Amino acid sequence: MSELLLEASHVGRTFETKKGRFTALNDVHLTIHQHEFVSLLGPSGCGKSTFLRLVAGLDQITDGTIVLNGQPITRPGRDRGVVFQQYSLLPWLLAWENVAFALKKDRLLNKKQKKELAYHFLKLVGLEGFETVYPSQMSGGMQQRVAIARALVFKPKLLLMDEPFGALDAQTRRDMQDLLVKVFKEAQSSVLFVTHDIDEAVYLSDRVYVMASGPGRNAKELTIELPDARDWSLQLTEPFIAYKKEIILELQKQRREAAEKAAATR
Amino acid sequence: MRLKIVSASGIALVLAVWCAVTYTGMVGSLFLPTPTAVLQEAVKEIQSGVFFSDIEVSFYRITIGFVFATAFALPIGVLMGTSKTWKAFWEPLVGFIRYMPVVAFIPMSILWFGTSDMQKFFIIFLGVFFQEVIMIADNCKRVKRSVVEVGMTLGLNRLEVIKDIVVRAAMPSIWDTLRTVWGWAWTYLVVAELVAATSGLGFRIMQAQRYLSTETIILGILTIGVLGLITDLIFGLLGKFFFPWMEKEKIN
Numbered sequence: 001m002s003e004l005l006l007e008a009s010h011v012g013r014t015f016e017t018k019k020g021r022f023t024a025l026n027d028v029h030l031t032i033h034q035h036e037f038v039s040l041l042g043p044s045g046c047g048k049s050t051f052l053r054l055v056a057g058l059d060q061i062t063d064g065t066i067v068l069n070g071q072p073i074t075r076p077g078r079d080r081g082v083v084f085q086q087y088s089l090l091p092w093l094l095a096w097e098n099v100a101f102a103l104k105k106d107r108l109l110n111k112k113q114k115k116e117l118a119y120h121f122l123k124l125v126g127l128e129g130f131e132t133v134y135p136s137q138m139s140g141g142m143q144q145r146v147a148i149a150r151a152l153v154f155k156p157k158l159l160l161m162d163e164p165f166g167a168l169d170a171q172t173r174r175d176m177q178d179l180l181v182k183v184f185k186e187a188q189s190s191v192l193f194v195t196h197d198i199d200e201a202v203y204l205s206d207r208v209y210v211m212a213s214g215p216g217r218n219a220k221e222l223t224i225e226l227p228d229a230r231d232w233s234l235q236l237t238e239p240f241i242a243y244k245k246e247i248i249l250e251l252q253k254q255r256r257e258a259a260e261k262a263a264a265t266r
Numbered sequence: 267m268r269l270k271i272v273s274a275s276g277i278a279l280v281l282a283v284w285c286a287v288t289y290t291g292m293v294g295s296l297f298l299p300t301p302t303a304v305l306q307e308a309v310k311e312i313q314s315g316v317f318f319s320d321i322e323v324s325f326y327r328i329t330i331g332f333v334f335a336t337a338f339a340l341p342i343g344v345l346m347g348t349s350k351t352w353k354a355f356w357e358p359l360v361g362f363i364r365y366m367p368v369v370a371f372i373p374m375s376i377l378w379f380g381t382s383d384m385q386k387f388f389i390i391f392l393g394v395f396f397q398e399v400i401m402i403a404d405n406c407k408r409v410k411r412s413v414v415e416v417g418m419t420l421g422l423n424r425l426e427v428i429k430d431i432v433v434r435a436a437m438p439s440i441w442d443t444l445r446t447v448w449g450w451a452w453t454y455l456v457v458a459e460l461v462a463a464t465s466g467l468g469f470r471i472m473q474a475q476r477y478l479s480t481e482t483i484i485l486g487i488l489t490i491g492v493l494g495l496i497t498d499l500i501f502g503l504l505g506k507f508f509f510p511w512m513e514k515e516k517i518n
């Protein structure tokens with residue numbers, strides 16, 4: 001396998017809340033290699049976003065280590081691009097300006113080049129003709145596509161995506177998934193992709209981490225070995241369904257155990 | 267259009283009541299002058315030139331006082347809303363002075379600055395500055411964490427996040443703050459002019475009181491009201507021009 005890019009080991013994150021200490025993540029481990037697409041899958045509230053924020057450097061771990069390129073993560077940086085779960089465009093900038101904003105610190109490009117790049121990436125996510133529109137005039141799905149273009153435009157080594165397609169309709173979602181596969185291959189970057197959609201995780205990933213909640217922890221790790229040329233008919237093949245089944249059974253087991261635990265404490 | 271009629275009818279109603287109680291003699295002209303008397307007074311003042319010179323001098327004072335106060339309040343307010351250290355330094359100070367009634371400073375201000383324009387600037391500055399600092403700091407604090415995080419993940423440093431994200435995001439609400447405080451500034455101006463001035467709208471009202479010239483008082487009050495309304499409209503229009511992206515976010 002190719003070189004190790006990110007290594008998270010024994011990661012813990014506890015929050016001090018009014019009701020006392022809350023453990024969101026406990027002893028989580030995860031690795032991402034160069035050019036690898038890794039998904040993080042799990043039930044709502046299991047700490048996926050929390051973990052992603054730690055990798056993004058927006059939050060600090062309370063236990064363990066997260067090492068990126070040999071360096072512990074302490075703060076956000078341009079080696080990581082983030083697509084947030086919630087729409088996160090700057091409302092005072094036009095669509096293309098939002099994308100170009102990511103190039104603000106790039107001294108090698110002039111204004112015109114930045115604009116051209118922004119237009120290019122908007123076209124890539126299917127927003128040609130919407131360059132000079134404010135976020136408030138766009139649908140949720142369109143806003144999210146602008147956010148994706150913004151994360152892609154500065155070519156970060158590691159792309160962190162938190163349920164980026166959660167708000168899209170089925171068809172757009174499929175288009176965006178195929179686009180992501182294409183762009184991912186071109187950009188030669190690595191992706192940490194958070195989702196709770198099993199099909200999406202299996203379809204896109206090289207590896208899938210399934211998490212469990214209460215507290216958030218590793219539950220299962222799958223290496224997906226499917227033909228490289230991804231196509232929607234792939235989802236109907238035996239191996240694809242086998243992976244899917246494995247994950248469904250795991251999540252079912254989790255739910256049963258949680259129910260038993262709840263019954264026992266009552 | 268329908269709303270315009272509704273707005274107009276509100277004003278018409280007040281005018282009608284005014285006419286009713288004065289023309290019928292229900293209320294003596296000493297207590298409330300008739301609209302005709304106020305109009306006649308307006309014509310007289312316009313002809314003698316004091317009408318516009320009063321407006322000019324008052325407008326000049328309020329503008330200078332307001333601009334100065336805002337020039338200081340903006341950076342300090344923004345820093346207070348974005349830095350815990352600055353907040354710790356300024357908050358007790360500003361919070362304390364803010365609650366002192368500005369009017370109580372008038373005797374001191376006269377001692378320090380006499381009845382010069384400086385004294386008016388000072389009173390307006392006091393009234394405007396501390397309110398603005400607190401409100402601007404609050405405007406900045408209300409900027410959503412998510413947009414700040416966008417800036418951070420794109421590699422902006424602290425100063426850039428403040429400049430390119432927080433201030434930009436807070437601008438419309440800061441503008442509203444200025445608009446509100448500008449309205450209050452009129453009160454401080456008139457208070458300052460009532461006590462220590464030889465010209466201006468407040469002075470005219472104060473002088474009229476001595477001669478029981480109620481139509482002059484009402485005219486002065488109405489003039490201030492209309493001026494306030496006009497400047498407020500201008501603020502509103504400029505806001506729409508500066509922040510076109512806000513328009514689309516409103517519900518109605």
Ligand SMILES: Nc1ncnc2c1ncn2[C@@H]1O[C@H](COP(=O)(O)OP(=O)(O)OP(=O)(O)O)[C@@H](O)[C@H]1O
Nearest residue numbers: 015017022024043044045046047048049050051196
């Ligand atoms: N700042 C915080 N303070 C206290 N608790 C928090 C904080 N952030 C997250 N949590 C808690 O941590 C847990 C995990 O939250 P997280 O947002 O990571 O879940 P998630 O897996 O992303 O869920 P979803 O799929 O619904 O987005 C939740 O129980 C949440 O309440």
Ligand SMILES: [Mg+2]
Nearest residue numbers: 048049050085
């Ligand atoms: Mg989440």
